[in-house]
Amino acid sequence: MGELTSPSGPAHPVARHGMGDPGATGRFGEYGGRYVPESLVPACAEVEAAFRDAWADPDFRGRLKTLLTVYAGRPTPLTPAWRLSEELGVTLLLKREDLAHTGSHKINNVIGQALLARRMGRRRLLAETGAGQHGVATATAGALLGLETTVFMGARDIERQALNVLRMEVLGAEVVPVASGSRTLKDACNEAMRHWVSSAADSYYCIGSVMGPHPYPWMVREFQRVIGEEARGQCAAGLPSGVPDHVVACVGGGSNAAGTFAGFVDTTARLVGVEAEGGAAATFGRAGVLHGFRSMVLQDDDGQVAEAHSIAAGLDYPGIGPEHAHLRDIARAEYAVVDDEEVVEALHRLARTEGILPALESAHALAWVLRAVRTGEIKPGSTVMVTLSGRGDKDLPTLKEAR
Structure with missing residues (x-):
């Protein structure tokens, strides 16, 4: 397997898996179908x-x-988080799907x-x-x-x-x-x-995420690929290395993450999907079938689908898209977990430093970045791109209750 060297960080193996057509079986490794x-x-x-x-x-x-272009408002901008970047000691870039028409990707x-x-x-x-x-x-x-x-x-x-x-x-x-x-x-x-x-x-x-029976996981990823392809071009134009060190997105079913990762899967970027603690199928799940596809699924001791929980309704799902399960298996993407308290803290921090109110779903990705900087997992001077999958207006009643 070849390697690419990035001036801004360590080299990562380039994945063999290019997030392409899964073929007639609709399989991503052992998942999908x-x-x-x-x-x-x-x-x-x-x-x-x-x-x-x-x-x-x-x-x-x-x-x-x-x-x-003329209706949904693409391309969405790649916004530098200037004040928060200075506080964290990294370059934080936000892919603004919250600015698309209807307020999300x-x-x-x-x-x-x-x-x-x-x-x-x-x-x-x-x-x-x-x-x-x-x-x-x-x-x-x-x-x-x-x-x-x-x-x-x-x-x-x-x-x-x-x-x-x-x-x-x-x-x-x-x-x-x-x-x-x-x-x-x-x-x-x-x-x-x-x-x-x-x-x-x-x-x-009309399935909303990279889940369901074939061809939906593949088809939805292809429709969402525009996120990653735009971001790849924007990073190439604005970064000395052309590629961020870390590309981060929240994951429930995982469509915004799949679309984002599709633009960077063949680069040196570290891909990180962030799950809700109570719905972390990639982290805590076992292989099983749910809603027409095989993937990692939260299950109880008897093999029954377990209930998921998240403060973010869009991540309150006990499975993960099959391609994410495959990317995890081949170690091309990593999946991390954050809890509700970290999420609310991250949302407020972005709002108060940048004047951007992200959806609670999107705040999961940011919460992991804040923790990873704090623990040293993200090194000073690194470049981090976070996909803001949606805006947070819808979550204001939940935020009020969480005070």
Whole structure:
């Protein structure tokens, strides 16, 4: 395996795995695949065939690029965190997905899937949501493209993300409460997939992260790849080395991290995904099947899926995207854990030093950076890029309770 040398830090082996096409099996090493009821196999195969055809079509790619530019607000900036960098003794750069339309990275994936749904002749979008950001993005794309939208959301998440529920409803979406199980993202996924079984002929299931049956983990990563590719170019133009020493993003299912890592997987950058302590499947999980894919999953002693917990509703998920599990296995990416207290502290620190209020999800990535600087894991003078996956307006009621 070859190595590249970075003037700003130690060399890291260049990964053999370039985050490419997983092929017809949809496998990333031992993970991924398609574990769905027989009735959904044709629907998944149809989505895969349609995506392959669309992704090879310059007209589709061109329309997607146009909408991402003139509607979603891309490219998003790479913002130096000047004051916090000085305090920490590192160069901290923020990839600002919080500035994309609807306030998070979710719009990148949803516009792509909504265009695909129209191309397939579907009239209705189905979606699951935890923090509400994917639901808002789906409702937005549905309104833009004239598609009915139904969003499944755990009843607990509806309570703590009331603002996003209202946004979805104003945009014309139907929000369906899910009262089963832990009443969070896992249960919303269950209900969305059940509904898809009975409505696949006229509905398109717009999955919000790099999870689900093949082709969704691959397809969502490709739609989110724009984050990493933009950031790679911005770093090349602004850094002496051209590449940060550390590239950090929060991970639940892991779409913002997958999109970010895709831009740097073939460089010397250290890739770090940061999980919630109560939902750390890459750290504490075991191999298992969940929502149509095989990956690392939180399980109890009997092998049943365990409940996840996070102060951030978008990370309240007991599994991790299959490609993340593979990147962990081949040691190309590392996965760390932070707790709720560290997250709230990191959010307040960024807000008070830079005037940027990140989503609680994004604050997980920053919390790890603060700890790693404090412990010496990140050396003085290092360059660190953090993807801010979303903005924190939605989390103000939670922050008020956490005081």
